[in-house]
Amino acid sequence: MTTTYSSAAPTMLALHQTALGGPEVLRLTEVPRPVPGVGEILVAVHAAGLNPTDFKHRALSIFLPPPPLTLGWDVSGTVVETGPGVTLFQPGDEVFGMLPYPHGAGSHAEYVAGPARAFAAKPAEIDHVQAAALPLAALTAWQALVETAGLRAGQRVLIHAAAGGVGHLAVQIAKERGAHVTGTASAPKHDFLRELGADACVDYRVEDFAGTEERYDVVLDALGGETTTRSVDVLRPGGVLVSLLRGAEDTRAAAEKAGVRAVTLIVEHDQAGMRAIADLAAWGRLRAHVSGTFPLAEGARAHAQGETGRTTGKLVITVR
Structure with missing residues (x-):
């Protein structure tokens, strides 16, 4: 500047x-x-x-x-x-x-x-x-899901910390893209996530998100650590893990072996993205x-x- x-x-x-x-x-x-x-x-x-x-x-x-x-x-x-x-x-x-x-x-x-x-x-x-x-949270979600992962209608996405700043906006953007959305959050926040359009919720306190047969095309991870590592295992071949922390680098070898992509995103200022977010907000589709x-x-x-x-x-x- x-x-x-x-x-x-x-x-x-x-x-x-x-x-x-x-x-x-x-x-x-x-x-x-x-x-x-x-x-x-x-x-x-x-x-x-x-x-x-x-x-x-x-x-x-x-x-x-x-x-x-x-x-x-x-x-x-x-x-x-x-x-x-x-x-x-x-x-x-x-x-x-x-x-x-x-x-x-x-x-x-x-x-x-x-x-x-x-x-x-x-x-x-x-x-x-x-x-x-x-701005920051919505741009992060937009750049992760739309620009990095190329999320399309009909795909399945897992959003960790889905009730947080980035997460709750990511839920709305993913639904706007026509995806099936699963969000992790504590049980008291599940009703909130369903109101945003989440199709399924996982209580991370008592449920293992990787302990089911469910597989996803995209995972958005704002938690890092073991969550990032284990998220590789729930991706379909060709899927994308977008981490907002630096843990994705540590999972790259495992991701390549599994036939998926693991990347770390740092948000960038972007007028085109801001205009897309402005349009969604004006239409009442992102709040x-x-x-x-x-x-x-x-x-x-x-x-x-x-x-x-x-x-x-x-x-x-x-x-x-």
Whole structure:
């Protein structure tokens, strides 16, 4: 990204950290407001989604340089300024999108700048909270199922952690593609999954997803570890395992022996994908389940709740 910060620029409030650690390192801090660079837009943030990668980078800064930093990749808001060369948007447009992952973080603030082509027009049919919950998780599901696995009507897909941020959107996208969907989740979340369209549910606490004769064309794995390894065994020949963690590399040899493909996906910002997601949301065929909203000043509390691992769907930080 080419975003710059000027000492003469106005300031803004951001959920900022100067050290790695638990949620307590997050502070509402006055920082310079970004200035959009070439091909960028400056967005007044209305709402910003929260994802597990935010928790991990707050504590470990996996892909990002050490603090100080402001996290957040999901954003929904209003364009207030355009940088040189931008033709797609103008001030006043409502947009939503995912900042370039991983180095484009910064949406947990009053303003954020990012490439114009990381955004799409926000559908009028959804509000900013709903729009902010979609980008990273929905793009992940779209890129995994549609672009990587090439999911087709009539195929069978297994989605691990199906009630989570990526999982519950993946269920909806898979059903939209005409697939038969099985989701793993604790029993209390099965009714939720069926409401989303899941055809079958597996209670991972008491059932072994690999202990039946069921075989799948696609497995989407957001859990890693042994789940990734054992998912190879439930694929049909020619099937695809898409892992959102790095475990797929360890299963590659077993996958090749079984005649299946195992890959690891890291989500990319993508305007075509965002437009597809916008269309599904506008038609009412894709909706994020928002289980909680928190004002920017309570971002640390949002992180603490998200890290419990018990969230259904998404958490969202509201800004204005």
